[in-house]
Amino acid sequence: MGQQKVLFEAKDMFKSFGVTKALKEVKLELKSSEVLGLIGENGSGKSTLASIIAGIWAADSGSMFLEGQQYFPKNSMEANYSGICMILQEKSTFDHLSAANNIFIGAEKRFVKAGILDGRRMKREAAKVLQEIGASHISPSDMIGNLSFEDGKLVELARAVSIKPKILIVDETTTALSRTGRDILYLIMEKMKKGGNSVIFISHDIDEMVDKCDRLTVLRDGNYVDTLEKKDFSTQVIRRLMVGREISDNYYRTDSESCKNEEIVLQVKDVIAGKLDNISFSLHKGEILGFGGLADCGMHDIGRIAFGLLSTDTGEVKDAKGKKIEAPAQAMSRKIGYIAKNRDQEALMTNSPILDNICIASYDKLSKNGCILPGRENKFVDYLADQLEIKMQDSKQYVMELSGGNKQKVALAKWLGFGADILILDCPTRGIDIGIKSNLYNLMIKLKKEGKSIILISEELPEVIGMSDRVIILKNGRISGEFRREAHPTESLLIDYMV
Amino acid sequence: MDRNIINIIKLLLLPVGMFLIFTLIAPGFGFHSIPVIISQSIIQVVIGFGLSLLMNAELMDFSMGARTVFAAIFGGILSQSMGMPGLIFGCLAGAMFGALLMAVLYQYLKIPVMVVSLGIVMIYEVLGAKLTGSSGYLRIGSDIYQIGSYPNNIIILILSGVLCYILYYKMRIGCHITAVGNDEKMCRNIGVHADRVKFIAIMLTGVYCAIAAVLTICYSGAITASTGMGTLGIIFKPIMCVIIGRQMRKTLDNMPILIFIGGLCISIIFNGFIALGLPDALQDIVLGIFLIIVMGYSSNSKNITNFYRRLMTAK
């Protein structure tokens, strides 16, 4: 190692969005046949840098070189032609188009003869690519809108692979994927390396970064901090470089007692709905109830039925007083809050200011005689933004301009401000950096102490084990195992129940 | 049998059913009405083809009626000196000019298409009226309007349907239009030029206005200029054709056929109620109710089947 030639280089990169300086004199060097990790806190400029390399944004100043040649893509199409391709952090597939159309969008030229598109050949090729990456369960004619969030991401992967890129940029994708999806991604990265190509990999999971990357470039607040070689990787050092201060190793709960409160706040009985097949469980006061399982085990539907979003075919969801919950409005009136996994589409209004997003659930509190009090609104938002350390210009900024992790914080702030007694969190730490993650975990512990209950649905088993009083594992829509905290379930034990 | 053919037959049950009902209840309505029904639906279906491209890009345009009438007048005037080629050239030129003006206004001034289109309606109505002179009326020779009357109009309809199919499914522009309608920001990330795609979509509506213009002036051999937003009435039925068509898209992914079926339904309803002697105002009410029923059913079809399933499991 170390002797590989430099494939790509960026120097003196500057980029501002209004008054936000997203990048300040950032540099990056990518060698051939390597996976370069890009790591940093939320809003540190990772996505911005990656998007500039992929031609989505133009830098304010700075220069880039691809294989020694000056590289200056005008748009992402040009970047694709040069062999650079990016999987975005946010969902970027078109719901109303088929998988095949999504895979080849922008690159249909290959299938056009005398102006006419050969749809059949395109579908065949799409099937080939899907097969190649190991996602043959997706049919090229499937409308993306009918696919799951994860399968959508896999289609994006297929799109990237079909371009046969020299440089693949993967921005915070793993947290959207289940285990199988991740394996598919890792395999692609491995193949890229073997073929002499390179990957820029962005993730907040330090263990994953240490495991998969050859070198790591650390950004902090839009500044370049350092680049580490594989031999120098240490979780402690990486954390310190990222945050600029020491962060304790242990951010999960330290106690090993499960919640003993018998008071039931939410009861789900014999429910068949969506992917769920005869599910019963109850949530107690002051309990953190974790759900884990494989991607299509139906665990995401648990949150949806508990919030009344998905109506049940049979069975019922009841609150503490035994009243049924059948719609989100009913759930909210019983002080239940819900953050969906598909953040941009389901949990936020990205085309609205942060202020509106945070206040929307709490207008009752913020108004007097039917009029909203702006003073109260501002105070409310400032307090929450401060508590969660949301990185923003001001509360009037649009949510779509925030970095991925900061969007998640806005969604959380909404329900914290609402004062939910029961919080349903579906993949709450998706795209959140370790600093905030540990804040979030502390917050969950604090809420638990205040007697609030939490349903935690997560693809991250360590998180489920580390935070829950009780863990329920789902398999094919049924409960396959239940573990109390004092039983100290291990990851491998849970996996046995998942597959 | 091919699944698509079965689905087409399923969808045809709607207009056929309505036809049979009217045949039973309305005296004077029957098989002899079919040519009228089809020929009346042709113009609105053709305009619907063009409009659906725009609606797919999540744009709304009210000016297609005005542009069609203007193009027809322009074509009619040219036909007086140049005959049939004049008619075709005039319709095409008038329609493309209309589309270009709209596309340019939208592109450079960034005014929403719907707003631009309303401005265009007023401008073109007045231009058309000026061209026809004080009578507001223009007649073309019977030798000329042959090309747009039966059975040529059927051929024109089929050809423009085929063109629509090709645009939708056999060219990259159709896919890009859908993508733009889906999410413009994402298009940018992926490298599809949303503005260029919309420009092309607007220009394509010009082609359909030109075809509709030829058909309109040949339908009765004359064209009347209308002012005071009168041409908005023309666009109302095509909008419904497209909306009905889009609602059936889950069953069959073939927009031109769906729009045609939508056009048939509307035409049957109108003719059926005329046969029943219903006054104009009431016809609009019936049409409105029909639209609500179709949309209501198809947007809730999942809930309706769920409801039935739950009823069954409850038993």
Ligand SMILES: Nc1ncnc2c1ncn2[C@@H]1O[C@H](COP(=O)(O)OP(=O)(O)OP(=O)(O)O)[C@@H](O)[C@H]1O
């Ligand atoms: N379109 C935009 N308009 C305004 N500000 C933006 C825009 N995109 C990003 N920013 C700002 O630039 C900064 C860097 O954002 P970026 O998305 O690069 O962060 P990130 O490192 O990817 O964070 P995360 O881990 O949360 O995804 C943030 O402060 C963000 O608010």
Ligand SMILES: [Mg+2]
């Ligand atoms: Mg990011």
